[in-house]
């Protein structure tokens with residue numbers, strides 16, 4: 770009997786734990802603040818962007834509550850849905866520069882998607898207005914385009930870099946280790962394209978911390994920035 774009972778108890782417990790975890794909305798450890806290089810976003814997309822090659826600035830992709838133990842980010846949590854009116858006029862004009870939708874050109878739709886998918890998971894720390902204000906402030910705090918330019922890392926069709934070449938000037942400027950994310954083109958096996966730079970922030974989205982995930986670009990493959 771005891772032999773039967775304990776696996777059953779285990780199953781009940783396991784089920785209960787799963788239940789708690791799946792409804793555990795808004796559980797995260799830190800934030801990933803992701804900025805993208807629009808020409809790469811558009812280049813790997815398969816169809817043209819609404820404003821191709823216009824933007825030669827790193828712009829915001831999103832602010833993502835993330836989990837150390839679970840690489841699948843919490844998403845679509847049970848928070849309040851996006852409300853465009855909470856992006857008041859001044860914030861709106863700021864975000865139009867820092868957080869444009871480079872793909873289809875509907876900025877509001879991009880913000881809506883990011884809030885509903887990610888922002889809802891940290892609403893206990895940042896309400897919708899704060900989520901967008903904080904993201905814009907993060908974007909303003911360091912100009913990645915400028916940091917790279919200062920290190921002579923500028924868009925080039927020919928030049929190739931190592932991961933550490935690009936990492937090091939950003940790390941020097943911010944005092945924190947970022948994460949670089951790359952995209953590959955199936956036709957070009959020996960290179961990858963710099964796509965995104967991730968800054969990590971602590972639970973309150975105030976203090977920048979070192980990113981310690983490493984799977985953003987392929988190891989030992991040269992990086993093209995164009």
Ligand SMILES: *[C@@H]1O[C@H](CO)[C@@H](O)[C@H](O)[C@H]1NC(C)=O
Nearest residue numbers: 793796797798836837839843
């Ligand atoms: C995320 O991390 C927190 C704190 O470490 C943990 O309690 C929670 O269960 C994790 N959530 C998921 C979905 O893994």
Ligand SMILES: *[C@@H]1O[C@H](CO)[C@@H](O)[C@H](O)[C@H]1NC(C)=O
Nearest residue numbers: 823824825826827866867914
């Ligand atoms: C980059 O952003 C700055 C600041 O908003 C803007 O003045 C500039 O025109 C942008 N440059 C390009 C090439 O998009």
Ligand SMILES: *[C@@H]1O[C@H](CO)[C@@H](O)[C@H](O)[C@H]1NC(C)=O
Nearest residue numbers: 791792793794846847848849
């Ligand atoms: C989600 O939120 C709604 C409204 O705030 C609430 O009624 C519902 O019980 C919540 N669901 C879960 C699983 O927490």
Ligand SMILES: *[C@@H]1O[C@H](CO)[C@@H](O)[C@H](O)[C@H]1NC(C)=O
Nearest residue numbers: 853875876877878879881882
């Ligand atoms: C842009 O997206 C918003 C939010 O999804 C939507 O309400 C609006 O109609 C869209 N605008 C256009 C021009 O498609």
Ligand SMILES: *[C@@H]1O[C@H](CO)[C@@H](O)[C@H](O)[C@H]1NC(C)=O
Nearest residue numbers: 826909912913914915916918
């Ligand atoms: C960031 O730096 C780039 C390159 O120096 C510059 O074109 C851009 O205007 C800067 N962006 C802001 C917001 O100052």
Ligand SMILES: *[C@@H]1O[C@H](CO)[C@@H](O)[C@H](O)[C@H]1NC(C)=O
Nearest residue numbers: 915916917919920938941942
């Ligand atoms: C620019 O580069 C110099 C050295 O090449 C470095 O000392 C300086 O910190 C850099 N400035 C910025 C803002 O990255």
Ligand SMILES: *[C@@H]1O[C@H](CO)[C@@H](O)[C@H](O)[C@H]1NC(C)=O
Nearest residue numbers: 798837838979980981982983
């Ligand atoms: C990253 O840092 C956090 C917090 O210090 C730690 O809990 C986690 O185990 C680290 N992950 C890796 C892969 O080093």
